[in-house]
Amino acid sequence: MMPAIEICNVAKRYGALQALAGISLDITPGEFFGLLGPNGAGKTTLISIIAGLARADAGSVRIMGADVVTDYRRARRLLGVVPQELVFDPFFSVRETLRFQSGYFGLRRNDDWIDEILQHLDLSAKAGTNMRALSGGMKRRVLVAQALVHKPPVIVLDEPTAGVDVELRQGLWQFIRRLNRAGHTIVLTTHYLEEAEQLCSRIAMLKAGCIVALDSTRNLLARFSGMQLKLRLDRAALPEDPGVTVLAADGERFTLRLRDYAALESLLHRLRELGVQIQEFELAPPDLEEVFLRLTGNAPAAAEPRT
Amino acid sequence: MSGFAMLLYKELLRFWRVAFQTVAAPVLTALLYLVVFGQTLEGRVRVYDEASYSAFLLPGLVMMSVLQNAFANSSSSLIQSKITGNVIFLLLPPISYLEFFAAYLLASMARGLVVGLAVLGVSTPLVALPLAAPLWALAFALLGSAILGAMGVIAGIWADKFDQLAAFQNFVIMPLTFLSGVFYSIHSLPAFWQELSHLNPFFYMIDGFRYGFFGRSDFAPAASLAVVGASFVVLSAAALLLLRSGYKLRG
Numbered sequence: 001m002m003p004a005i006e007i008c009n010v011a012k013r014y015g016a017l018q019a020l021a022g023i024s025l026d027i028t029p030g031e032f033f034g035l036l037g038p039n040g041a042g043k044t045t046l047i048s049i050i051a052g053l054a055r056a057d058a059g060s061v062r063i064m065g066a067d068v069v070t071d072y073r074r075a076r077r078l079l080g081v082v083p084q085e086l087v088f089d090p091f092f093s094v095r096e097t098l099r100f101q102s103g104y105f106g107l108r109r110n111d112d113w114i115d116e117i118l119q120h121l122d123l124s125a126k127a128g129t130n131m132r133a134l135s136g137g138m139k140r141r142v143l144v145a146q147a148l149v150h151k152p153p154v155i156v157l158d159e160p161t162a163g164v165d166v167e168l169r170q171g172l173w174q175f176i177r178r179l180n181r182a183g184h185t186i187v188l189t190t191h192y193l194e195e196a197e198q199l200c201s202r203i204a205m206l207k208a209g210c211i212v213a214l215d216s217t218r219n220l221l222a223r224f225s226g227m228q229l230k231l232r233l234d235r236a237a238l239p240e241d242p243g244v245t246v247l248a249a250d251g252e253r254f255t256l257r258l259r260d261y262a263a264l265e266s267l268l269h270r271l272r273e274l275g276v277q278i279q280e281f282e283l284a285p286p287d288l289e290e291v292f293l294r295l296t297g298n299a300p301a302a303a304e305p306r307t
Numbered sequence: 308m309s310g311f312a313m314l315l316y317k318e319l320l321r322f323w324r325v326a327f328q329t330v331a332a333p334v335l336t337a338l339l340y341l342v343v344f345g346q347t348l349e350g351r352v353r354v355y356d357e358a359s360y361s362a363f364l365l366p367g368l369v370m371m372s373v374l375q376n377a378f379a380n381s382s383s384s385l386i387q388s389k390i391t392g393n394v395i396f397l398l399l400p401p402i403s404y405l406e407f408f409a410a411y412l413l414a415s416m417a418r419g420l421v422v423g424l425a426v427l428g429v430s431t432p433l434v435a436l437p438l439a440a441p442l443w444a445l446a447f448a449l450l451g452s453a454i455l456g457a458m459g460v461i462a463g464i465w466a467d468k469f470d471q472l473a474a475f476q477n478f479v480i481m482p483l484t485f486l487s488g489v490f491y492s493i494h495s496l497p498a499f500w501q502e503l504s505h506l507n508p509f510f511y512m513i514d515g516f517r518y519g520f521f522g523r524s525d526f527a528p529a530a531s532l533a534v535v536g537a538s539f540v541v542l543s544a545a546a547l548l549l550l551r552s553g554y555k556l557r558g
Contacts, residue, residue: 014558048558051399052398052399052557053395053398053399053557053558054557054558055553055557055558072401073401073403074401076399076400076401077401079399081399083392083395085392085395087391087392087393087395087396088391088393089388089391089393089396090391091320091321091324091325100313100317100396101396101400102313103310103312103313103314103316103317104310104313104314104396104397104399104400104402105310105400105401106309106310106401146396150400
C-alpha cells in the first residue's frame, strides 16, 4: 500500500544546528501517528518540510505518492496542516477566513462543507465574528477548520492542544478521532504524553534530529516500561518469577516491576499455588512518560510550563 | 476559481476595508501638496508657458501618489502577514510563486491607480489640466504602479521588522520620488543634477506620465517607456527569484 506520508532520508541543518539528521519514516493510510520528542528534537522542522514550509537539505517527502517539492500542487491538496502558532488574519471574520482558505485551494462554493466544519467545531455561532474578537481556544479551532477546508486525506497537527483548556481539548480530540475513523490519516506532535498514549496507534520519538524509537504505542509501552505493582501479602513469601523484578521489599510489603500482563498472571498463579493471600493490591499501568524518559534522557516536556 | 484569483481578491479587500486609511488619507496628502505648493509657487515658477504651475504640479502629484501607494500596499501586506505569522495560510495551499507575485502585484497596482484617479478626480475642479495623450499617461501609470508594487514585494519579503520597511520607504522611495521632478522640471536644475536625475528611474515615470497631459516632456516618451519597462522587467525578475528561492518565507 502506498504510504500516506513517505519520509526518505530527510536532513536539515540550520547553521551549526543539525535539526534533522537523515530521517526515514513511512506513515500508513488511516493511521493515528504520534511524533514525540523534547523541545528542539526536530518535530516542527520535520512537519515544516512535510508541509513545504521549509526545504530539506537532503532527502524527499511524498504525500500519498506526491513529492512535496516537484509535485507540490498535488501534495498540498492532499495535506491539511494545523500550525503550532496561534495565527490569524485580523482583517476578516471566521467565515471569510474559511472562504479565503477554500479559495486558495481552488474551491469556490464550499459553504456547505464550511458550515459542517463550523458545526463540528462548535463555531457556528461565531461564523460572522472578526478573528480578533475570538478567545485563544476558538482561534485554535478556526486553525483546525482552516486545515480541513479542502478535505485533505492526511492531516498534520503540530501541538494542537497547546494552551487549550481541558474541556476544549476533549472536544477537539473527539473531532479528530472521528476524522480518523472516517479514514483520515492523522499525524500529531504533542508534549502531552498521556494524549499520545490515548490517541496514537503508533509513535516515533525524536531526539536531536534522530528517531530513537518507532513502534506501536502498545509495543513501546510493553518494551520499555512495564507496570509497577504494590502488594501486601499475609506473610513475607514472594515466589520468584522471571517476569517480576523486586524494586523494594519491606516485610510482607513489596514493590515490583512486571514485564507485562502475562507476568502478572504468572505471579498470581504462583501465589495461589503457595496459598499466599493478597491483602492489598495496587497496579500502576504502563506509562509513556517513562518510555520517553528512558529513550530521550530528558525530563518530559509536559512537566515544563507550556507556551 | 484558482488560488491566484482568491489571493488577489483578498489583497484587494484588505486595503478596501480600510480605505479611509489606504485611499482617503493619501488623497488628502496629495491635495495638501497641491494647495500649499501650488499657492506659494504659482507665478514664481513657470515651467511651461501655456500652463500654470499647479497644472504642471498635478500630474507629478498624481504619479507620486500612484507610486507610493503601490509600494505601500504589497510591502505592508507582506510584512504584516510575516510578523503576525498568517503568511503560513498562503504557503500551505497549492499557490505557485508566480501566482503569489501576480496577486500582490495586481492588488498594489489597483491601490496605486485608485488613489491616483481619486487625486486627479478631486483636483480637476481646482486645476485646468489638458489631456494631450491619455494612452501615454495610462501606460506610465500602469508600469509605474507595477514597478513599485514589485519593489514592495521585494521590500516586504526582505524586511523582518516595520522599521526596516520604514527605512526602505524613507531612504529609498521618498528621495527617489522627490528628486524625480514631481515639483520641478529637471531643466531648471544645474547640469550635474540634471545628469544625476537621469539615473533615477522615477524621473522617467513622472516625466512620461506628464507627457500624457501636456504632450511634451524633458525626455522622449518612447525612450522613457523603454527605461520604465526595463526597470519593471528587472525588478519583477528579482522579486520572482526571491519568491522561487523561498527566501525568508520558506525556511
